[in-house]
Amino acid sequence: MTQPSRHLRLTFVPSGESVLADLLEDDAPHVCEEVWNMLPLEKALLPGMYSGPEVFMLLDNARPVPRENEVQLPLPGEILFFYDSGTSSAGGNKAVSEICVVHGRGVALKQHEAVPTFASLFARIPGDWKHDWPDFAKACRRVRTEGPQRLRIERA
Numbered sequence: 001m002t003q004p005s006r007h008l009r010l011t012f013v014p015s016g017e018s019v020l021a022d023l024l025e026d027d028a029p030h031v032c033e034e035v036w037n038m039l040p041l042e043k044a045l046l047p048g049m050y051s052g053p054e055v056f057m058l059l060d061n062a063r064p065v066p067r068e069n070e071v072q073l074p075l076p077g078e079i080l081f082f083y084d085s086g087t088s089s090a091g092g093n094k095a096v097s098e099i100c101v102v103h104g105r106g107v108a109l110k111q112h113e114a115v116p117t118f119a120s121l122f123a124r125i126p127g128d129w130k131h132d133w134p135d136f137a138k139a140c141r142r143v144r145t146e147g148p149q150r151l152r153i154e155r156a
Contacts, residue, residue: 006036008079008123009156010101010136012149013042017139020156021079021123028068028122031081035099035122039155044148045101045140050114053104055143056082057151062097070118072109074102076129076137080119084111099153103129103140 006025011018023032041057048054054074064083074080080100086093100119111117129137143149 006032007156008035008039009152009154010079010125011152011154012045012136012139013152014150015139017136019125019133019136021077021125023123024069024121028081028120030066031068031120031122034065035081036155039153041099041154042150042152045143045151046148047144048100048107050110050112052107053141054100054102054107055140055151056098056100057153059097059099062095064097065120067118067120069121071121072116072118074100074107074109074119074121076102076104077125077127077133078102078121079123079125080109081122082109082117082119084117101125101140101151103137 006023008021025032043057045055045057082098082100084096086095109117109119125133
């Protein structure tokens with residue numbers, strides 16, 4: 001396996017907490033390329049309603065990307081691409097694409113009505129969320145208590 005050659009920088013715009021993430025190009029080459037070509041992104045980060053300690057940003061022009069390296073039980077620091085075609089009875093008949101950041105333990109990806117779902121794992125923040133990037137994890141948790149926060153994702 002080759003070392004990651006490209007990295008993302010994720011930064012909370014108002015408060016400055018920032019981390020670097022490694023793109024997992026060997027495991028999800030198409031998803032990595034799609035996301036790389038979208039950058040930079042700066043959008044409101046929202047709390048996950050169904051899955052546990054994860055936050056996400058909705059992307060403009062929702063579209064599917066190849067399904068690669070899918071997980072249902074992601075770990076802290078994992079960054080995912082999620083697409084839903086919007087065809088479920090609770091989905092509002094509108095497709096959505098999201099980038100999700102897992103910031104704590106116990107995430108089990110779920111969609112409407114608690115149906116288990118999968119997302120493509122395409123990047124990872126190295127290190128331990130409690131010791132190596134606790135300020136960024138704390139900023140993610142603030143999204144649930146203080147409301148949406150602006151996050152910038154850019155090439156590093």
